Each structure stands twice: as C-alpha cells, then as structure tokens.
Amino acid sequence: MVLHYYGHSCFSVNINGKHILFDPFISPNELAAGKVDAGAVPADYILLSHGHADHIADCVAIAQRTGAKIICAWEIYEWLGKQGISHVHPMNTGGSWDFGDFRVKCVLAQHSSGLPDGSYGGNPMGFLLFSDAGNFYYSGDTALTLDMQLIPRWAKLNFAVLPIGDNFTMDVHDALAAADMVQVQTVVGVHYDTFGFIKIDHAAAEKTFSSAGKKLVLVPVGGSTSV
C-alpha cells in the first residue's frame, strides 16, 4: 500500500484505486503550506477519528468538492448533516461495516471529542481497516490504553499509524508500547511538530523504535511511503 502524508494526522491510503483520506487538517497547517493543496487532495472516502478542529478542518470542503463518503461517529454525522453533508456513514466504537473496497472496525481511543462550535462529538475512535491489500490500525488521538491488547484478536496488521507528539496524545515511548500491544513492526508517526506543544526530536524518536527492533516512519509533509 502507498500512504500519502498531508501533515499532522492527515494521510491517505490507496486501496482498489480508491483514495481513503483520514482526518483532513491541511489549510490551517503552516507545515503543509506550499506542499499540500487542500483544494486538490483526492478522496473517495474520508474517515474522521474525532471532532477536534485539527482533524476535521477541511472535511466539509473536501467532501463537497469530491463527494467522498464520510465515515465517523454518530454525533459527527448529525453535525455534518446540519451543514448539508448527507453522504455520511455513521458508526460507533465496537462496530464494523464492509464498504466493498475495505472493511472498517471502530475501536476505542482514550481522548475527547468536541466539535469546533462546541457541539458534542461523541466518543473519539480509532479504526482497523481490512482489505485485500492488507490491514492497518489508525489509533486516532489517544493515550496508551490496555484496550489496544484486544486488537490482535481482530486483525493481523501490516502497519499502524500512531500519534507520537506527546502533550495531547501518546509520546514516542508509549507509541512503541502500543506497537507491541497491537503486534506490529512498522509504525507511521503522526500528530507531531504541528504546534509548539508537540515538537519532537526526529532522530531520537526513530532511535527509540530501532533500538527495540521496530521501525518508525516519519514521512515528510506532502511525501509518501510504501507500507
């Protein structure tokens, strides 16, 4: 699978020729300026882990432009409906659904989820994504949690996408422990460097993983990697 990184926690994976976009936050991200054009990012599906602005800022505009189907918590589905977005599939933690090109299972994330206007965003979620091309786990914003130990019951993973920036989420050490729990060798790091609170030392982060026999991939904003 090819993973395109658009900065912060925004990335996309191509499966069966479909662009599956996660947590679109591009136009407010200074690190993406001049590297990613939110008005040109392709999407057939948009998955939203939770309602915070740094995960959904460009969601409505990209959904309007592309007609992509949005997959998110029930409460975010209701919020999007009030903004005239009707091509939304509501889910909640524990549930799964087969979208044809891939299957999604929503799993727990230990975080919070308010929407930018103060509306209640429901529970934050992580996603397991299953496809013929492989399986992966995107945890969304989360603390390290023992619930991650359940994930190998459901999925044999090719890779995981985990936050590593600390302050709002796991740091790189907790992300390494999460990689152990979900039994994965390769982690794509997200949710780092975007704001002052979450700036990290890239070389030290990569060494934390390599010292434990695992691989941390830090993709440049606007770049891509094979996973």
Ligand code: NI
């Ligand atoms: Ni958040």
Ligand code: MN
């Ligand atoms: Mn966040």
